[in-house]
Amino acid sequence: MIFKRFGRDMYTTTIGGKEFARMLSGGACKLAAYRKDINDLNVFPIPDGDTGDNMLMTFGSGADAAKRAGENIGAAAKAAAEGMLLGARGNSGVILSRIFAGITSEFLNLEKAGFEDVKRGMESGVRQAYHAVSKPVEGTILTVFKDAVRYANEKKCDGGLEKYFDELLNEMGRSLDRTPELLPVLAEAGVVDSGGAGLYYIFEGMKEALEKDENFSYDDIYKTDKQHVAEPLDFSLFDENSVLEFGYCTEFLLRLQRSKTDVEFFDAAALTDYLNSVGDSVVCFKDGSIVKVHVHTKNPGGILQYCQKFGEFLTLKIENMTLQHSEAVEKGDNAQARLAENSARNLHAKKKRKKTGIVAVAAGKGIKETFLSLGTDEIVDGGQSMNPSAKDLIEAFDKVNAERIFVFPNNGNVILTAEQAAKLYTESEIIVINTKTIGEGYAAISMMETDGKTEDIIDGINESVKEVVTACVSKANRSTEKNGVEVKSGDYIGFVGDDIMSDSADINEAAEKLLDKINIKNHGLVLMFIGEDANENAAARLVDYISAQNPETEVITVDGGQPVFDYMFVLE
Secondary structure, eight states: OOOOOOEEEEEEEEOOOOHHHHHHHHHHHHHHTHHHHHHHHHSSSSSSSHHHHHHHHHHHHHHHHTTTSSOOOOHHHHHHHHHHHOOOOOHHHEEEEHHHHHHHTTTTSSSSEHHHHHHHHHHHHHHHHHHHHHSSSSSHHHHHHHHHHHHHOOOOOOOHHHHHHHHHHHHHHHHHHHHHHHHHHHHTTTTTHHHHHHHHHHHHHHHHHHOOOOOOTTTTTOOSSSSSSSSOOOOSSSTTOOOOOOOOEEEEEEEEEETTTTSTTOOOHHHHHHHHHHEEEEEEEEEEEEEEEEESOOHHHHHHHHHHHEEEEEEEEEEEHHHHHOOOOOHTOOOHHHHHHHHHHHHHHHOOOOOEEEEEOOOOOHHHHHHHHHHOSSEEEESOOOOBBBBHHHHHHHOOOOOEEEEOOOOOTTTHHHHHHHHHOSEEEEEEEEEEHHHHHHHHHHHOOOOOOHHHHHHHHHHHHTTTOOOOOOOOOOOEEEEEEEEEETSSSEEEEEEEEEEEESSHHHHHHHHHTTTTTGEEEEEEEEEETTTTHHHHHHHHHHHHOOOTTTEEEEOOOOOOEEEEEEEO
16 A cells, blocks of 8 residues: 655555555445345335345455455455345345446456556446446336435545545445435435445445554354254264265365366366266356355365375365255255255256256245245245345356256346356356346246247246235334324234235224235135245134135135245245
């Protein structure tokens, strides 16, 4: 870092890779400190706020990657951008990854970045962020970043990069305060945009790191909730008499060594072919001198021995999938067990490449089982309160092994991530269907014809989705008024999309009012998914009520096990 001194003031004029990595770590730490506050800036009064989680998982992936990139800012920025790209979760995460992809584009091939480089990088970040969204909405993270960059870049900032960040943050704060003026839904809820708030904290943390010559530790900041922390396995489920049925899930990072191979021209495709010949569920790609490998196999030792001909291992993880399968069965997680069984079958007899495959995003073991029964090849864990990353989806694409793959995000906040994953994946044609609810995904897949031309299949899916209604009941985490419905914190609310239809202290009363408002009598079938926190007896009483009031309507219940939504109704 280079400093200039005027009188008693000292300020920064250039930053290198180490300084940039420290700034990113500072941003991640600040974001981690305010993650829950960002989650709470949720305009919809149910506990599904995950903007802070998504931004932290995305940005933290980049910060981690940058720490290992060295002194060159071009290398550090490239590593950070790639980390965010693969780690991006939710709309806010994808937009954040594009912001830093734009910044990186101006830092490539530089040892250090100066004031003008930073300005150009910020402008590029604005452009790429807007290009990532098909229909940009003002009053969001996009506006906050655009306003701040435009304002700061017009200033002289004689005080160096510290002054520049001061100007950037000042306008970012003002723009954030203006977001309710641009988005009525924010004004109605009395909050500012959560993505914009997250961005403010990131840049505030980056500025603090710029001013302080200290390291930031955030080793455990990604463990945002129990969903991201693996529980220990019960090793007694694989004893001295057990048989290895499902093989080993084997993952590692291999650093190619010049003493063993030609690093620049290493053939990752040939390694992929080898892995497919001895295993299944292969993910293999090269980034510089590092090769990432994921494979299911019964002989991990042979694979390790083969790969060590080209380099040395940086990380290594081998997990017994037979033990994992037994654990899933023990817990009653049939969906997870079935996925393990599918993988095992593939190990015994390699599948031919399918014409068409299906990937769906879902949460709750009952909902996952339902989608598998409809012919879904791979389920990616995620939904309202936990969005998958682009990497999660890419790994699912690899497992499907099909010429074309239809992807059903089943949540509006997952669509952008799915589209990003589709752009990154080149082994198959990826078609993202913009399903915004579990009901839309269910209707689409249940009626889907997998043969024929892609455009004909899409037309059929669109027809299936037209008439389906997904209605949900969940507990409100704040008081508000919307659509003429007064919501009290702690009450149960019934809603379709963003439209609140009912409110009651009693869950069944909220559900009954909801179903009356959406004219359940007009639907011949109601599929009712019961959430993980719902009361079984209350759910049974609700089914009796629905059947008594609507004798012509068939009611099917499924123990969905989904988080957030106590009841989820799919009406066809």
